[in-house]
Amino acid sequence: MRSVIISDFGSVNGGAAKVAIESARGLAEAGVEIVFACAIGPVSERLDHPRIQVEMFRGEEIWKVGSKLAAARQGIWNAPAHAFLSALLSRQPAGTLVHLHQWTKAFSPAAIAAAGESGLPVAITMHDYFSFCPVGGYFDFKAGAPCTREPMSVSCIASNCDRASYVHKLVRVARQWRSDEAMRSLKAPLFIHVSDFARRFAEPFLPKSARRAVVENMIEASRRPPADVANNRHALFLGRFTQEKGVLVLAQAAREAGMPLRLVGDGDDTIKAEIARLHPNAVFAGWVPPEAAIEEIRAARCLVAPSLWYETGPLTVIEAMAQGVPVVLCRNMGAAQRVSESGGGIVVAAAETSLLRGALEALSDDTRAEQFGRAGYDAYWRNPLTLEHHVQCLLAAYGPLRAIAA
Structure with a gap:
C-alpha cells in the first residue's frame, strides 16, 4: 500500500500536524509506503524512516507572505502549490491513496483540487471545520457563541463573524468558494472524524456521496500509577488562550470557587490581562515541552476544557484521563462522551460561570476527585489510544477506498 499525506507543516506546531506526522510514522512502521508532502519546515525527525519520502514545497505561511494582498491571493488559491502537488500526484502508481490533513496555512484549496484531479482515492481528516466553514470553527467570534447559519449562505457571507475583520472574512469566503468547488471534484471521498460527536455534527454539511469514519487521535502516554489528585490543589488549563476556548469563563469560575488556577500555554496580551483581572492569583506557565505537559497534568486537581465552540477533541482531555486526573468539560466537545461514559469527570451543559463553578466546587472534595480520576484512568487503560x-x-x-482503487 502507498499513501501521499498532505500537511502544511513538516514539524509539530499543533494537533493537526502532530497527527499527520505520527500517523505517517505509524503507517510506515506497519509497512505502508509514505510520501509526506509539506510546505513549511523544518521537517520532523519522526519522518526519518526508510518507508517515508518527504517532498517539500518551499512555501510560506499565508499571512507571512509579503503584502496582505499577496497573502490573500495565496490563501484563496496557491497556484505554485497546485502545480507542485499535481506533478507529485501524477507520478504516483495507481491505487495510491491521498490523505489530506491540513491545507489552509500554505497549500490552499489547490491541494484539494490537485487531489481530485489526480483520480486517486482521497481521504480528509477533519481536525476542524474548514471543509465547510469559512472561519474553520463554526463559531461567531463577534457574538462569542457557536454559529447558527448555513455555511456559505447569504446570511453566512453577510455575517461579520471573523476574529479579525469583515475584510478578512471575505477573503475566507473566497477561499471557501474555491474549497467547495474543489470538494465537488472528489469522487466519494472519505472524511475521517476524530470523534463521533464531530462526525454527527459535521455530517449535514458534507457531500452526500462522501464516506465517513471515526478514527480517534493517538496520545503518547506511558502507564504510571494514577496521579495523587487529593494532594493537588489547582485547576489546570492547557492550550491556547483564545475566546472560543472559554478561558475567560474558567478564570471567573475558578475565582468564585476559590480554586487556584494554573494556565499552560499562551495567548495575546489582551486576553492574558483579562484573565489576570478575573483571577488575580492565576499562574501563567507558558508553553512547555510534551513531557513537561504530562507532569503539569499530574500536578493538577483537575483539567478544565471549557470550550465555547464545537471542539472536535481535545487530546488534553484524554491525556488527563490516562494520568488519573479528573476532567471538567462542556458537552459540545468531542471528548465529552468518553468522559461521561467512563465517569472520569464532570460534563457541564455549557461553558457558563455558574456551571463551571459548581463542578470545581464538587472536585474540591478529595474523595470525589480521586473517584473521578480513578474511573477515567481505568477506562482509558482498558483501551489505550x-x-x-x-x-x-x-x-x-481506508478499506473501502482501497477496494475502489483496486
Whole structure:
C-alpha cells in the first residue's frame, strides 16, 4: 500500500500536524509506503524512516507572505502549490491513496483540487471545520457563541463573524468558494472524524456521496500509577488562550470557587490581562515541552476544557484521563462522551460561570476527585489510544477506498 499525506507543516506546531506526522510514522512502521508532502519546515525527525519520502514545497505561511494582498491571493488559491502537488500526484502508481490533513496555512484549496484531479482515492481528516466553514470553527467570534447559519449562505457571507475583520472574512469566503468547488471534484471521498460527536455534527454539511469514519487521535502516554489528585490543589488549563476556548469563563469560575488556577500555554496580551483581572492569583506557565505537559497534568486537581465552540477533541482531555486526573468539560466537545461514559469527570451543559463553578466546587472534595480520576484512568487503560491502535483503525477506514482503487 502507498499513501501521499498532505500537511502544511513538516514539524509539530499543533494537533493537526502532530497527527499527520505520527500517523505517517505509524503507517510506515506497519509497512505502508509514505510520501509526506509539506510546505513549511523544518521537517520532523519522526519522518526519518526508510518507508517515508518527504517532498517539500518551499512555501510560506499565508499571512507571512509579503503584502496582505499577496497573502490573500495565496490563501484563496496557491497556484505554485497546485502545480507542485499535481506533478507529485501524477507520478504516483495507481491505487495510491491521498490523505489530506491540513491545507489552509500554505497549500490552499489547490491541494484539494490537485487531489481530485489526480483520480486517486482521497481521504480528509477533519481536525476542524474548514471543509465547510469559512472561519474553520463554526463559531461567531463577534457574538462569542457557536454559529447558527448555513455555511456559505447569504446570511453566512453577510455575517461579520471573523476574529479579525469583515475584510478578512471575505477573503475566507473566497477561499471557501474555491474549497467547495474543489470538494465537488472528489469522487466519494472519505472524511475521517476524530470523534463521533464531530462526525454527527459535521455530517449535514458534507457531500452526500462522501464516506465517513471515526478514527480517534493517538496520545503518547506511558502507564504510571494514577496521579495523587487529593494532594493537588489547582485547576489546570492547557492550550491556547483564545475566546472560543472559554478561558475567560474558567478564570471567573475558578475565582468564585476559590480554586487556584494554573494556565499552560499562551495567548495575546489582551486576553492574558483579562484573565489576570478575573483571577488575580492565576499562574501563567507558558508553553512547555510534551513531557513537561504530562507532569503539569499530574500536578493538577483537575483539567478544565471549557470550550465555547464545537471542539472536535481535545487530546488534553484524554491525556488527563490516562494520568488519573479528573476532567471538567462542556458537552459540545468531542471528548465529552468518553468522559461521561467512563465517569472520569464532570460534563457541564455549557461553558457558563455558574456551571463551571459548581463542578470545581464538587472536585474540591478529595474523595470525589480521586473517584473521578480513578474511573477515567481505568477506562482509558482498558483501551489505550496508542499509535498502533490509531494505525489499525486508519487502515480499516481506508478499506473501502482501497477496494475502489483496486
